[in-house]
Amino acid sequence: MEIYLPIAEISTNVFLLLGLGGAIGFLSGMFGVGGGFLMTPMLIFLGVPPIVAVGTGTNLIVASSVSGMMAHWRRGNVDFRMGALLFSGGIGGSWLGVWLFRALREAGQIDLVISLFYVVFLTVVGCLMGFESIRAALRRGTQRRRKAHQHNWFHGLPLKVRFRRSKLYVSALPPVVVGFLMGLLAAFMGVGGGFIMIPVMIYLIGMPTSIVVGTSLFGIVVISTVSSFAHAVQNHNVDIILALLLAAGAVIGAQYGTRFGLKLQGEYLRALLATLVLAVGGRLLYDLVARPDDLFSMTLMAAL
């Protein structure tokens, strides 16, 4: 069954999109990641213009993160003060990101920049995950003990705020800066950015792990909402039909992925994900270095 996507302006099979959403949802349920960083490249491989893939991605992340956020909210695992600071940084980052996105689009370089961002970022994340899982597999059994939270240079920063839920008294600057960077990433790549936010919250800010996931999901929902809105206003690149079809698949896929993930061991899971991430990054890199079929490309100036 073919469906015409009004913003992407291509016809695709409905079941292909549901299946893609389902597969990404399955992976994100299995690995506990958002999946945005796999969704955008897959959409590009399908023939969706990169610009639309990113804009639609931001909207998709709203759908795929909101139910998780609400589950954590009910259990009281969201630090709203921290979330508000992330949010305030995120607004700035999103708008700046979307504005830069638009400027690059008009200069004819946005497709390249999206691909480069993804290649760099998938390679780095894939390698880190790969090494980590190898190390974990080698060192299985010997647990290192970590302090509740370490004091580092972050704790010397001014503008200290008390975060009651996180049981912290730290500067308000790091969350704002992190939110800002997440907003930039969300705007440029159509990703949530949980994989960056979570380590920063645990290792640098020193938040309790129980609060981290809920708070980062809260941050992801608000930042992707802002990015999605900014993209819709400035770039007109959010395809609502595409987003809803993928979301429908993703919600269902995530349920099965979670169940399946529980049966696999953590380090193998991560090694598997690392391989997948590197493969997607490799394919994008290949497209950048291989000689294109046609060196020329055309854009309507009215569409800028």
Add this chain to the structure above:
Amino acid sequence: MTGRMPFLALLLILCGGLSAPADADDTPLLVDISPQTIEVDSSFHGTTIILFGVKSLPGDIIITLRGPEAPIVVRRKRVVAGIWINRDSVAFRDVPQYYALAASRPIDEIMTTEELNRNQIGSDHILLNTIWSQTTDEVSAFREAVWRARTQDALYAPTAGEVVITHDSLFRATLKLPGNVPIGDYVAETLLVRDGEVLSRRESQLKVEKSGISAEIYDFAKGQGALYGLLAIAAALVAGWVGGVAFRKN
């Protein structure tokens, strides 16, 4: 009086339909196009249009159909640090987004090259004016790239179609519009040519419109970005929430 009304009405319809003023009995060329409006919806896979008419003088017929015109930027990739990057660019003014041609004989037999250039008939004779160019290459390479890409997308017809003339006065041509046909106002120009000279010319209008739900979504997204953005977010929130609730109960 009542007996003459239907006849008058019929005459008016005929004249109106053939897009010629009622008093121009002496015009050597009458043309109409069918259909005059094409609706493009999600199931549209292309269509054909028919141009037909009457000529009262001997001579050849050339028909061109031009899509909406727009400025375009053509970019050329070059290798920079091992990566193919858009480097050179040329912008052209008023490039037709669709172009098709039909003639009763090969056009170079009907007209001289100078006349074809002057009337801008045929792929080799259409002027593409540059707005700016940032390249060390020949601009003609960029011009050819436009034709190549458009021909690949079936938006420019690589060869001229046929104009069939019957009884020395009736003529008709069939032109193809592909599924990816751009939206906008099209102009079909019909020329009556004898001995290399244009005796008469007529323009007919064709409208290509988006229709259906996808067209409405497109217009909404482009026209009211803020409202569309809010709606898209609301839909995403509801979809995510419903999904979460549905699976929690299982």
